[in-house]
Amino acid sequence: MSLHLDAEALYTELLAGVRGLIVPDVVLVGVWSGGAWLAERLQRDLGLATPHGVISSTMHRDDFGSRGLGSTTDATNLPFSVDGRPIVLIDDVLYTGRTIRAVINELFDFGRPASVQLAVLVDRGGRQLPIQPAFAAARLTLPATQQLALDRDDAGRFRFTVQETR
Numbered sequence: 188m189s190l191h192l193d194a195e196a197l198y199t200e201l202l203a204g205v206r207g208l209i210v211p212d213v214v215l216v217g218v219w220s221g222g223a224w225l226a227e228r229l230q231r232d233l234g235l236a237t238p239h240g241v242i243s244s245t246m247h248r249d250d251f252g253s254r255g256l257g258s259t260t261d262a263t264n265l266p267f268s269v270d271g272r273p274i275v276l277i278d279d280v281l282y283t284g285r286t287i288r289a290v291i292n293e294l295f296d297f298g299r300p301a302s303v304q305l306a307v308l309v310d311r312g313g314r315q316l317p318i319q320p321a322f323a324a325a326r327l328t329l330p331a332t333q334q335l336a337l338d339r340d341d342a343g344r345f346r347f348t349v350q351e352t353r
């Protein structure tokens with residue numbers, strides 16, 4: 188059976204969910220690369236006072252061996268002071284939780300936030316670490332052989348594809 192996920196409908200759910208996480212001084216931080224696309228659009232749609240940031244997991248990953256070193260374009264860019272800030276991390280897919288663990292380490296290299304929450308488009312289960320999103324637009328279970336990938340077209344519209352990895 189093929190899985191159809193309407194990424195644009197899920198984005199609308201995510202927008203509503205993130206709206207519920209907004210507190211004074213909050214800032215969005217998108218996880219490179221899918222989460223960064225989402226954070227960019229959320230920033231526009233929510234009109235938050237502080238520009239969103241982008242964060243890379245590359246410097247703190249525990250799985251270089253199986254993933255490689257990553258691209259040179261995925262540098263962290265946080266155009267605000269992290270100290271004392273409520274942060275909402277944004278990502279497209281949450282699976283093992285290892286990316287978010289690495290991203291939290293990266294965040295703390297820049298300061299000590301007041302709080303860190305996580306909002307995702309899809310939580311596909313399979314956690315290997317105790318990481319829990321404050322909001323997920325969808326929760327589903329996929330076979331370990333399948334990979335969910337978010338794409339963005341030239342008009343900025345989102346689309347999910349499911350690929351067999353073996």
Ligand SMILES: O=P(O)(O)OC[C@H]1O[C@H](OP(=O)(O)OP(=O)(O)O)[C@H](O)[C@@H]1O
Nearest residue numbers: 219220221279280281282283284285286
């Ligand atoms: O919970 P995990 O098992 O760590 O997996 C989730 C991460 O995997 C994907 O990122 P990836 O590093 O593949 O990069 P991408 O966003 O550029 O696809 C996805 O965007 C999440 O960040």
Ligand SMILES: O=c1cc[nH]c(=O)[nH]1
Nearest residue numbers: 280282333334335336
């Ligand atoms: O299905 C998955 C699992 C991890 N990361 C993704 O981007 N997709």
